[in-house]
Amino acid sequence: MHCFKAHVRVTFFKGTELKPMPAKESKVAGVRYYDITEAAGIDEKQFVDWVKQAVLLPGEKM
Template sequence: MTERKPLKPNKDGVVLLSGDNPQIAKGFGDEPVSAYLDAVPGWKQSVCREIDALVVKTVPGVKKAVKWNTPLYGLDGETWFLSMHCFNSYVRLTFFKGTELEPMPAKESKVAGVRYYDVTEAAGIDEKQFVAWVKQAVLLPGEKM
């Protein structure tokens, strides 16, 4: 078996995984999520920052974490209602109880209950709909991860 070479940091010292998703150490609170937002390249950075700002504005006292190179949002720091992850042509927002949202986010998941909202550069974020989903999601039990 061929030994896999470690990924090299870009000029900013950030290791970008597939889809330009930044490699960020696991952590809880604003600091690791801020590090993630700072490391996201190109147009996806402004989308991710907008998502983060909308969640903070909509859910006062929201808890944040980064696990598996993915920002998570929840109410108690142990269960989560939303995550975001960068892919090549979109930023994926995962609602862990998405099948319980009205209307459901469009993209199905193989995981029961999960729905995705993919934000592209061309379409941008539907702020009104996203905020409505977040308001509903915080009323549902969070997902333990």
């Protein structure tokens, strides 16, 4: 997660495996972002669904 002045960015390290994929692309393969702004708010239903999907994916090996 990154916190900026205008938005909060949630990073899904295997975001290309989520259905539907979060909209924002990354330069890093497989990574997708979900930006939350005050104006747009948060799509709670979709966010919860992504988190539930992400929990089931294998973790990153560092």
